[in-house]
Amino acid sequence: MMPTPSPLRRWTVALIALCILCTLLGGLMLTAAQEVTPTPAIPADATPTITPVPRPLPVSTQVVEAATVEFFFAEIPQGGTGLFYVNAANLQGVQAVFLDHTSELWSAGNDGFYGFLSASMEQTPRQYDLDLLLWYADGTRQSIQLPVTVSLGQFLRQDVNITGDKAYLVDPTIERAELARLDGVFAPFTLEHFWDEQGFDLPIPGGELTSAFGAFRTFNGSMQSRHTGWDLKASLGQPILAAADGKVAFTGTLEIRGGFVAVDHGYGVYSTYSHFQQVHVTQGQSIVQGQVLGTVGATGRTSGPHFHWEIAVNGVFVDAAQFLNLWKP
Ligand SMILES: [Zn+2]
Secondary structure (H helix, E strand, O other): OOOOOOHHHEEEEEEHHHHHHHHOOOOOOOHHOOOOEEEEOOOHOOOOOOOOOOOOOOOOEEEOEEEEEOOOOOOOEOEEEEEEEEEEEEEEEEEEOOOOOEEEEEEEOOEEEEEEEEEOOOOOOEEEEEEEEEEOOOOOOEEEEEEEEEEOOOEEEEEEEEOOOHHHHHHHHHHHHHHHHHHHHHOOOOOOOOOOOOOOOOOOOOOOOOOOOOOOEOOOOOOEEEOOOOEEOOOOEEEEEEEOEEEEEEEEOOOOOOOEEEEEEEEEEEEEEEEEEEOOOOOOOOOOOOEEEEEEEOOOOOOOEEEEEEEEOEEEEHHHHHHHOOOOO
């Protein structure tokens, strides 16, 4: 089914232009509040494109006995997500183990199952094994092992200054503790497929992506960190919308992310929303795409209002712009 052009497409095209402009201007578009200066600029062809695509043809197909495995990617870049599909007569389910993470695939009907593979932004680029376990209606099982390559990602370098009463948050111990807590939030693997063919939207319609995912950041001239999401330009009190249908997995106040909401979209996909002024949802609540989760604030490790958006797939933070661009059945 071909998706019809939508407002999403129009503003994502506009965002591509803005991202290119941002690169050319050497970071002038970045949030002033964060005082972020990217050096050097990433190559123009590395600028993420956020163009919705129709159902793609597989890049490669492997036939193993009765099963067919289709990969919709050639390689998974660091911090990237890839889609694959497994099909066989009378197939009842598929489990995947990749990079020590176990996931399950969702049914596409017609004996077919889709799944996501993801690599963290720090995964060593090389070839890895993808282990699949297939089970069939007659009770038989089949194990398949296929190679999947993780390739080098391209990331900015940024200097960030946090001063005043929030300077104490530039602390690797605080950051590690918060990331460990988020590992727990992302741990449940929900066997429910919440998103639909509308895909995922930016939480701030028409919002400008300002600070890039994965950037190597130096805080206050010394502390090394990585940017686990994208920043969107936002003003205080602006509503933040759910990217897709899901269930609220966590709400609370974190030291770095401030007022925080995590949404479980099922099958290992989570989105998170940070630096809220006010949160309007509660843990366990079912939400729909576009529902107001809360309002933009300046809570946590930030010196001014902005919005930090993260997507996690199979337990690791991935590039939300690349994820938006994926065809997601
Ligand atoms: Zn951010």
